[in-house]
Amino acid sequence: MTTHEVQQVHRIAVRFSGDSGDGMQLTGDRFTSDTALFGNDLATLPNYPSEIRAPQGTLAGVSNFQLQFGDHRIHTPGDKPDVLVAMNPAALKANSKEVRPGGHIIVDADTFNKRALDKLGYADDPLTDGTLGDFYVHAVPMTSMTLAALEEFDLSKKDKERSKNMFALGLVSWLFSHSLDSTKAFLTSKFAKKPHVLQANVAALEAGWTYGENTEVFGVRYEVAPATMEAGVYRNITGNTATAYGLVMGAHRAGLQLVLGSYPITPATDILHALSQLKRYNVMTMQMEDEIAGIGAALGASFAGKLGVTTTSGPGMCLKSEFMGLAVMTELPLVIVDVQRGGPSTGLPTKTEQADLLQALYGRHGESPVAVIAAQSPADCFAAAYEACALAIKYRHPVILLTDGYLGNGSEPWKLPDVSTIPAITPDLATAHNAVDAKGEPTFHPYKRDPQTLARPWAVPGTPGLAHRIGGLEKADGSGVISQDPANHDRMTRLRVEKVNRMVADIPDLAVTDPTGEADLLILGWGSSYGPITAACQNLWESGVPVAQAHLRHLNPLPKNTGEVLRRFKRVVVPEMNLGQLSKILRAEFLVDIQSVTSVRGLPFAVPEIEDLINQHVADLAETLQEA
Amino acid sequence: MTTHEVQQVHRIAVRFSGDSGDGMQLTGDRFTSDTALFGNDLATLPNYPSEIRAPQGTLAGVSNFQLQFGDHRIHTPGDKPDVLVAMNPAALKANSKEVRPGGHIIVDADTFNKRALDKLGYADDPLTDGTLGDFYVHAVPMTSMTLAALEEFDLSKKDKERSKNMFALGLVSWLFSHSLDSTKAFLTSKFAKKPHVLQANVAALEAGWTYGENTEVFGVRYEVAPATMEAGVYRNITGNTATAYGLVMGAHRAGLQLVLGSYPITPATDILHALSQLKRYNVMTMQMEDEIAGIGAALGASFAGKLGVTTTSGPGMCLKSEFMGLAVMTELPLVIVDVQRGGPSTGLPTKTEQADLLQALYGRHGESPVAVIAAQSPADCFAAAYEACALAIKYRHPVILLTDGYLGNGSEPWKLPDVSTIPAITPDLATAHNAVDAKGEPTFHPYKRDPQTLARPWAVPGTPGLAHRIGGLEKADGSGVISQDPANHDRMTRLRVEKVNRMVADIPDLAVTDPTGEADLLILGWGSSYGPITAACQNLWESGVPVAQAHLRHLNPLPKNTGEVLRRFKRVVVPEMNLGQLSKILRAEFLVDIQSVTSVRGLPFAVPEIEDLINQHVADLAETLQEA
Amino acid sequence: MTTDYSDLTELAGTAFVPRVHSDRVLTKKEFVSDQEVRWCPGCGDYAILAAFQQFVPELGIAPENMVVVSGIGCSSRFPYYVDSYGMHAIHGRAPSLATGIATSRPDLSVWIMTGDGDALAIGGNHLIHALRRNVNLNIVMFNNEIYGLTKGQYSPTSPAGLVTKSTPFGSVDHPFNPIRLALGSDATFVARTIASDRQHLTATLRQAALHRGASFVEVLQNCVIFNDGAFDGLKDTTDGARILRMEAGQPLIAGERCVVRDPLHGLTVVPTSAVDESKILKHDPKAHNPGIAFALASIEGADNRDFLPIGVFREIVRPAYDDEVREQIRTYVDAAGGLPTDQDIASLLAGRNTWTVS
């Protein structure tokens, strides 16, 4: 056994990369769990191809999982990984350019044979031709060492080879001084019924750890101290799971059954998967024949007095748009979750983007206002989903929750909320007449609104005396009978908009963070760009760069101080993973010359990108001021 | 026979009103034809309930047809009619308040019985209770006089009664000194196979005329001199027919077959009807199972080398949105016609609105740019549809043509174009390789763009050597193979937008009319508000009011001088039949504080409304200037 | 038409819908809303509305426990006229709404009123899926073989050759046979009736209501304005009855003609006088194999209405989707001792891997 220097570092980004079949997502998940349990803050992002399993050893088949962990608040999965684990030459080729110079590249040396290299068009072996000179390259014969470790096992060679991801995990765990306990516990429960497989995996895991411990390959081990985080109980959670749980929380607090109508679509399907598990929590999930039926079943459930929810991604949003119009017209609670992905059309289905904002706001015929909320980090999806439920129920109106592939698949530690403190939602179902008819008899008017919220009463089938008919035709304000009266239509059109605007009473003002107190520049984001923007700002604040940050969670209605905030700064820069959709809205609304910065690459912004952007604008502003 | 004074007037608005079954649309159409043939300029608007035939004698069942004709350019069907023909008490009740004080109200006196009046909640007979004191009321026993005129005919009483609309037409024709010849010719061809019915209708028509001629009911007849119009051959045309013909013209000029995939929906269905007739013109129409299949069949036809077109209204636009995204991605020519109606949801299906603009621009997920054109008058639909075809073909891109219920159903005289002068459209189908592959062999790159237009080559199945695959996944610029490359996606996203922007080269600058030459106020419209805005401006210009007018036909891209025009004026007012959709776009784009004036009543703006608006702003501006 | 259902299913269509107190006598009036009925005079829809309002009181359920859902079309205005809860939704999508309602609320009697366009054109997919899932719904399709509301275009049931506004030279589409489509979707209750035959219509609606799972009823309905007389051919002519009234257990005879097995085609139509009565096929809507029902729906003359079978083609027991969805939830909720408490939610949120920062 050799002794290794242990180096303390503040944060590390690791990327696991291999063939779709190499189990990299599982490896990453496990490493994440260990890291989280150890007390680091972290953020993760899986990144896989749209094919299920593209041909082995090809660039198209490479599947990645990246995480960044640190001893302080971590906002993104990191840009340039410090450590790349590449299970084959394709994984190396696809990723090596992105590794931080001076970083470690760990490869399975056994996979670097001529055939594999030829397939990728490598003339020479990249491990030896000097092209990786900027990195510490560790060529570990993982396959053969795994096979060796499992020699005694009665498993096929193919099956044994499948454990090499555990070898890699063991090695990386050693490198970062992680214990193997939790992974062993996980394997024990996962393979409870297959003791053979369990033992093989544990053996491979330990072999990897031992390899690190016993060799001189690594001169150094790293340790990342636990982060100082708010006291509390934490778990790691992906955005899609958090969304599912936020919906459950909303329904539970309202005392309503959650009814999901959905149709699978990447990257939203995991919400359906998660909710399908929750029968014990009285969650009803219906996988319908298409997205239209998904929202239809949800809206039907809402009409029936449940909390109807539908989940989808861009193409599904198109299909649901007609039904959203009906939800607007019938003024029923409904939550629509759009996990945005790269578009237009099928686009880049497994990549991220935030280009459905204008669709969420305007993607229906007629004046069809819908409330729009966007989550800003994986764990934040919980609160955002809960809030979507609360607003939908209180205002009897569809609410769109925008997340995206980056949030949905990414994960971070989440401080568990104290459930008992989560505020009540009162559906306040109608039970009695609320009007008198022409003859002076008590009657029920389904469109008689609450004067405060403008919400209409929600009278659920089964309630005696309140039977009524609603639908897509324009209805008379109050009585709810079909009306073609021009003035009524004008009035109802404005009332629907006004009702959404009234939600502003329930949403907090837009908060601005400006530790320097002297910023002329505001950097404003929405949705998942929160991570990179926040990381960039925090880095720059450390060196005293005068920049203020604000992040919009509510896109419709906008917080009531939005205009005031925008006007407070000399310059407002809005970075978006689209062609400037929020900018457009803000410019139109407030006539402020927002600077739009856009990137449509199917990837989140990189922190240095945002840092550069800020630095440039700060410099430019300083110059302009000097000139003036 | 009595002699009647003939009074010359400049313009007259007449409204025919009756039960859905009373044949008011036909009556109006016929009167329009006569008026047009006589040489008046005119504009018409039918206005019918969304039920096919609501219960007789009810307000809900009232069907109207209004036309305005004059001796000068007429831009709208008129606001307050000068003459109302009301075939029953419901028609009177529904319309009397809108008649111009001092106007004529002609009713069928026979229908004013107690039962009918009770049904409508009339306590007293409105014909005699003095409530119509502001009007000249002519209570004509039309039903009994029609029956009397048809006494000799071997028809049932019910059938005879159905001719009373012809009696009314005869009477009104007499009142406006119109000859009956063209209506007789029309009836002759319509009832060629039913001589009985023909004769009965002609008899009723003549009886109405004779009644006017022989009685003293009317003290006066009116004459409206022919309008001075540009020399040429004219016909009267509705917007939907003009749209159909514009599409035929576009396809014909391009030498492509027109292929329509559609699904019926009010108020767009008449385009499908019109095109279904045109087999002789090589027009293929497919009534599909829904709107999705409608656009699908059209896009399939475009892929196959035809001019694919689909027609619909708001709810159908929702359903087509996913396919529009595919059209954007595959960059194929496609024309989508949206005849807008009152929304959201089913809304007011037979009423008009211009609230689908933001949907047309943004109603798809991802960055999905589509060109958008709006027609401004019924006859203008021809040119707008032709232009939509031309742009779609030249740029290989979907183009949305926005019209609306008011344009689609309304009509006006149209000076027939000289077909031979209509510019060619060159589809320029690809026939040869355009690239070399890795091995240096000639090959075909379906996304290799024209450097000028950025259009990609259109290689049609059946062309040897150019076989290729396209689809909804992001494609590599040039080669068109599937690409998940971040930089390529960013590039392609911007290229698609840029391609639409390049269309600006083919569209004229925004023209401003300012006869006073000193206007500080610009009134800017788009689409069908052209009629009332133009009428209002012309009225005010006559009295020297300083207002400038401009009208946007191209909503995406906007004409290149738009910003310059907006900035040229102290104030820009944009009236829209929505909640300010164009305003929003212009504000965002040009940061000009557009004043948005909105009306969402399912009805076009009234001319006096616009006049008042302009007068107010002009006064206000004058005051502000004085103060300054 | 009387059938004994005792052996058919333990659960009637309205099994979980509360019954009104035994001394409350429900009347037709309670199912009539205050809205004026707005169909064309003479429209076949009136008869369906009247039959429906007349018979539903029999079910013993209060109007507030009924929901009528529709899409868009003349027929789809139906909900406005029934004084129950109702939703006049968007074109073709009623089955999806109704699936949400019926699955989440077993205590409601859910009806879909739809047209041939609404159900079979734009809504075809939702219809076939509701039928295969066997959601506890009653689907009544008013088949006038035309799009009425949009003023007369051909529909997916219009006969080939029909001249309409969108087919001025005659339609070239082969129409659906709605019965075959429903059978092809594995529907558990499939029937056809005629709006003009009040008694048969009522009896068929009643049977549909009793069926647990999805019941599909095609009602031939005359549109006086745009497709008047579409079913006139069915009126008896000199060549004998054109309508075959199928009744469970009864031989399939219509006037001079009857149905017998046929080695070549499965079934065939022969003169009643030419065969021994014992050879005449007896109707069995509960047959395990739906082949004969399908053959009946396709029998010679059925598609050109020379010999049209009406009545119940098929009526079998299969678990209803909604019952099973609820059962799965109930099992797990019960096993856990009831609806989740805050505590339960907290442990759901925590999951299996937590750590504490102090």
Next chain:
Amino acid sequence: MTTDYSDLTELAGTAFVPRVHSDRVLTKKEFVSDQEVRWCPGCGDYAILAAFQQFVPELGIAPENMVVVSGIGCSSRFPYYVDSYGMHAIHGRAPSLATGIATSRPDLSVWIMTGDGDALAIGGNHLIHALRRNVNLNIVMFNNEIYGLTKGQYSPTSPAGLVTKSTPFGSVDHPFNPIRLALGSDATFVARTIASDRQHLTATLRQAALHRGASFVEVLQNCVIFNDGAFDGLKDTTDGARILRMEAGQPLIAGERCVVRDPLHGLTVVPTSAVDESKILKHDPKAHNPGIAFALASIEGADNRDFLPIGVFREIVRPAYDDEVREQIRTYVDAAGGLPTDQDIASLLAGRNTWTVS
């Protein structure tokens, strides 16, 4: 499996598609694109691709006169691999695109490659309408009874009880039987085959290609990742053949079992040894009444794969929609003496009522 088609139809599926010059020998290679095939190793889709590319050269049409259209799904990546024109469209909508292509271009051979989710879930409506219209298309549905591309949710053909990511406690949906659905849509060509039986697969695709109008072919295809072994039950076990290979004119026998008429159920399965050979039903896909085909699709054991009929269930002649649409146009264009000239367009624009202002 040989059938004589001479009497069946004058028009083959590719009747109007140009044939390559008689001395040009088409090869499989010409139908193979340069794109790397990206299915999981072991996926049943490979076999279908190979069979397709192997057999299409027989049709004698050049690759550029073929169009392969698909929706979204693993199966729907098919077009990329065929060196013809192709469109990998959006989920479920291929039939609508293909209808536009086939109707406007009789000179193309149009294929739809689709999955059970693509064709029957989101795309169900377009499928049934394409079938009833009888558009001249070849529709090949890869049925792996799962959503592969989205990583394993149950599909409309998954058996009840299947545990998938979206049904962790077992699906409660009753699945479609695609053959019954196609028959219920009045499809004119309906067949089932198995990806693992190359010869049968090829023969079935060939027959589909020859059929004029819409041909629907269900191909059972194993998804090794998310539903592996779904069809393992079909492998012969000790109790004899589980696959009934239907051939026109041949008695319906599978190993020890055969199909006979049955007075109660229409058809039934009995031990071959128990009946006289003459009593065994002979297969007739061209039967006028589709009842027997439907009965065969529903035969005892078919739904649980104890006794699964494969082959052509139905193959009849009915005018193809696209032929008739074009014919109507041709008639009027011809009658008018050809395509419209500027003059003709001018008179269309003018209509019947014009006036002149001078």
